[in-house]
Amino acid sequence: MGKGRFPRSKNDNRSKRQAPMHFEMLEQYNLQDMAFICAQCSFCQVGHGACPTYKVKRRDSYSGKGKMIIARALLQGRLSPSEALEGLRDAVFGCTLCGGCEEVCQVDIPFVQIYQLLRGEFLKLNLWPEQLKMMKKTLIKTRNVQGQPNIDRVEGWSYWHPDEDALLEKVGQPAETGFFVGCGSSFRGIAIQATIATTLILDDAGIEYTLLGEDEWCCGAPLIMTGDFEGAKEFALHNIEEFRKLGVKRIVTNCPGCYKMWHHEYHQLLGIDHEFEIVYGPVLYAKLVEEGKLEGKIKDLPVSVTFHDPCDAGRNSGIYEEPRVVLKNIPGLRFEELPHNRENSYCCGSGGVLRAQDEEFCLKINELKVRDIEQTDADWVISACPSCVDFINTGLPEAGSEKKSKDLAVLLAEALGHTWDGLDDVYG
Numbered sequence: 001m002g003k004g005r006f007p008r009s010k011n012d013n014r015s016k017r018q019a020p021m022h023f024e025m026l027e028q029y030n031l032q033d034m035a036f037i038c039a040q041c042s043f044c045q046v047g048h049g050a051c052p053t054y055k056v057k058r059r060d061s062y063s064g065k066g067k068m069i070i071a072r073a074l075l076q077g078r079l080s081p082s083e084a085l086e087g088l089r090d091a092v093f094g095c096t097l098c099g100g101c102e103e104v105c106q107v108d109i110p111f112v113q114i115y116q117l118l119r120g121e122f123l124k125l126n127l128w129p130e131q132l133k134m135m136k137k138t139l140i141k142t143r144n145v146q147g148q149p150n151i152d153r154v155e156g157w158s159y160w161h162p163d164e165d166a167l168l169e170k171v172g173q174p175a176e177t178g179f180f181v182g183c184g185s186s187f188r189g190i191a192i193q194a195t196i197a198t199t200l201i202l203d204d205a206g207i208e209y210t211l212l213g214e215d216e217w218c219c220g221a222p223l224i225m226t227g228d229f230e231g232a233k234e235f236a237l238h239n240i241e242e243f244r245k246l247g248v249k250r251i252v253t254n255c256p257g258c259y260k261m262w263h264h265e266y267h268q269l270l271g272i273d274h275e276f277e278i279v280y281g282p283v284l285y286a287k288l289v290e291e292g293k294l295e296g297k298i299k300d301l302p303v304s305v306t307f308h309d310p311c312d313a314g315r316n317s318g319i320y321e322e323p324r325v326v327l328k329n330i331p332g333l334r335f336e337e338l339p340h341n342r343e344n345s346y347c348c349g350s351g352g353v354l355r356a357q358d359e360e361f362c363l364k365i366n367e368l369k370v371r372d373i374e375q376t377d378a379d380w381v382i383s384a385c386p387s388c389v390d391f392i393n394t395g396l397p398e399a400g401s402e403k404k405s406k407d408l409a410v411l412l413a414e415a416l417g418h419t420w421d422g423l424d425d426v427y428g
């Protein structure tokens with residue numbers, strides 16, 4: 001026995017190493033070493049708002065650390081694919097891509113990108129979850145993730161708009177500003193309210209804009225987030241071309257998921273560079289408020305609100321202050337932060353395409369968010385994401401709460417004095 005070494009047991013399997021796995025997509029981005037730099041400090045399991053999926057599942061593999069340990073064992077050949085791939089796949093897809101682990105990681109592992117690349121590895125290995133295959137079929141057939149006729153991108157909700165004719169005239173018209181609506185915001189009741197509100201705010205600020213209507217396709221987020229970068233490219237290139245035809249220079253979107261795709265992911269994961277300025281709705285609203293473009297138009301709104309930072313706007317894009325600037329400029333409004341806010345915000349549970357795979361799991365994550373909300377005296381939870389607003393409104397009544405959620409754009413439009421058909425019906 002060598003000095004200072006433990007005796008080898010009968011079960012010692014150092015001589016039984018497997019052929020090391022290669023994660024080609026991690027190699028392509030030079031990220032394969034990330035699995036080896038994890039210091040196993042567990043911050044990503046216990047720190048502030050860190051991993052909601054680990055909090056619910058209470059299994060190491062669902063945290064950043066757990067996934068890195070399995071990936072490392074596969075890369076070293078200490079675990080065989082038959083022993084470890086399925087568990088890694090479940091954990092990699094069982095993640096909301098909320099960025100909580102990345103935020104607290106003391107060695108700065110870029111987890112959100114790594115998870116998307118690993119999801120791409122599983123696609124190549126033909127180990128993609130079945131629900132995602134269905135989702136892709138829907139996307140290809142209808143060009144939106146809701147599976148709705150794409151002709152209803154605008155025409156499906158325009159009858160609620162206070163000036164339907166003026167709105168429909170904008171579709172396909174050349175303009176410097178393009179409003180990219182997004183799938184959820186085109187087809188889901190509660191999110192449509194934010195879409196109408198966005199158009200009204202643009203009108204009040206005197207901004208001419210165009211809409212793609214039926215020619216708007218999904219931004220590709222559901223494919224990019226699940227590692228199907230080639231599939232997503234067709235969607236991205238189509239939308240880019242359509243906006244170019246209309247002479248668009250600036251694209252506004254009220255959805256932080258669409259914003260993240262257009263602003264960073266097209267470049268980082270699809271290798272597409274485009275010339276557009278991409279503006280997230282709350283950033284535009286804050287600018288309008290600060291530049292006095294809405295001066296004299298914002299009226300008293302005596303409501304008490306808190307704010308939920310959507311993961312794709314906050315941790316994943318670094319936008320925290322602008323929504324708060326808007327809230328603080330609405331007279332009469334009482335604002336209270338959530339106990340976990342900004343970088344430490346709890347995920348609502350609806351991100352990362354997890355909801356399409358396991359709604360029950362997402363609802364359990366949502367319960368943690370609702371508990372955080374319940375600690376405030378606010379009547380309204382304002383957010384700036386169609387998915388978060390929808391899912392928080394699902395979880396609040398299930399927990400017996402009387403609070404409700406609404407989009408920042410809707411709140412601002414109301415402060416600007418707007419009402420429109422269907423507003424209360426949809427929220428009711």
Ligand code: SF4
Pocket residue numbers: 050051052053054062063064094095096097098099100101102111112
């Ligand atoms: S991205 Fe969020 S859900 Fe996924 S492992 Fe990290 S903290 Fe957990």
Ligand code: SF4
Pocket residue numbers: 037038039040041042043044045064065068104105106107108109
């Ligand atoms: S926070 Fe980072 S370094 Fe610490 S255990 Fe998690 S992944 Fe590893």
